Amino acid sequence: MNFREIDFVKNRKKFFSLSIAITVLGLIALLIFNLNYGVDFTSGTTLDVLIDENSTTKEKAEQIYQETGIEPSTITVGGDNNNRVNARFEKVLSEDERIGIISAFQNEFGAEQVSYEENTVDAEIAKELGLKAIYAVAIASIGIIIYVSIRFEWRFALTAVVALLHDAFIVISLFSIFQLEVNLPFVAAVLTIIGYSINDTIVIFDRIRENLQKFKIKNFDDLANMVNTSIKQTLTRSINTALTVVFAAFCLFIFGSESIKLFSLAMLIGLISGAYSSIFIASQLWLILKSKSLNKKKTDVINS
Template sequence: MRYNFDFVKHRKKFFTFSIVITLLGILTLAIFGLNFGVDFKSGTNLDISVGQTIAKEKAVEILTKAGFEEKTFTPPTIGGNQDRVTVRFDRVLLPDEVQKIEAAFVEVYGENVTKEENTVDTTIARELINKAGLAVLLASVGIIIYVSIRFEWRFAVASIVALLHDAFIVISLFSIFRLEVNLPFIVAVLTIIGYSINDTIVIFDRIRENLRFTKLKTFDDIAQLVNNSISQTMTRSINTVLTVLFAAVCLFIFGSESIRLFSLAMIFGLVSGAYSSIFIASPVWLVLKNATLKPRKPASVGAKE
């Protein structure tokens, strides 16, 4: 199936849209930062199973009676079969405080109450943040090297622009909507990088193949080459993204609370990855390639008789 849409003609609009989202994300990050979860922020996370249905309001009431003000913990989330409460405290709880909370739930729901405690101190949280950033950096460097060897440096630059675009779009959206950033979020970002570069490489491979049969003399020649290459791979790209996107949406709707934000990050990233592969990566390569064309010499004027 061929698409006749002129992807190159509207490149400035797509560049502008991405720049606006990026600037908004930078502004939000500068003002509010990221909403780090317990994995990256010192504190205690309690996962309490009560063995029967519990409402969020009831969980807050029990925690309040146990001596904790609402401002000291995040709003509890209800997961599992509506019988599991997850609540995060912004500081590390002492052992007797954890026992006090467990006793408060036991008093209401009986001996079937069980708990799982996850505590992270400041040193570990800082180390996790540094290692997460290092993982993304190493993945980007590896991709640059691979694409430069397999294709050329212009393809590498364009692919990294698209890759960083996707990662930052997801980070920006999580910052704008104040969604919690935890370890599954980092896994989602690394997974998104993999899918993004896969979509981009499919289009670049077709561009490289079409280059063998095309002589590039003008900007229009490059534009036609890019448009044809995107059109030829569009169906494959859409089908690939929709397949994974369907799975991510199902996980978001039907999955447990612990993987919901992971699924949401994947949804954001898959949509952004499909967009950037088509509307960002290829036009960036076009701009770089166009800079290598020699300017056409003006036609010589015939001598006057």
């Protein structure tokens, strides 16, 4: 398919319908499943046990935890050689419980072979982290609105924020549908996606602003032609940039450690969504808002 032959404006209703459908599915998923919050946003403990020069299985790890009498809510086994056991507890482990678990692994694999990392969050801290995550996204959105309003105009600012919130919501929806863990790296990924999305959108908006001075805009068709031209003029740059960052995120997801896999996956989804919204959503939303100002001018001329 030659993207330069697409009439982006003419097909805007199809793109809007696709985004609305994804948004509705995401809302349904959130209402039914909610998000699978990690320890960062719920009180509890995660325990990462690393077994040097050995490998294990999930069944073996479950057996060890059963012997201690302290069973976690989830257990995953990963690492380069299946030598990392990650366990999540919905309660905060006591010192004696942690010592008992590590001792059980040391008895099985040898004291010198076992190391661990513990991450504990109590209820108050979890609540505070959740609120700060919401504040971070809200402040970033407000900052973008102010900056774009000053640099361009309020219509650009409004549509840019709608597009980046669209990208963030798609990531949140997919994590809800597949019940992937949401933690602080996930919030970092969402903020990074917001930054990428606005950057790509601003490039197209900047070209639209330039072409507004060059094109003679008398009616909606003239405005639509100008928007189509602007998108096509920046299309190669947008696609190349998207492919580059998506490839980098994909490599992180495939070859990165277990601790950043979900971060990389969130980035991968968000980057694809960001490229889509910049090309197919943001400019068309601006076109609709701008066309209303043209209609208003016509009405004012007739009334005068």
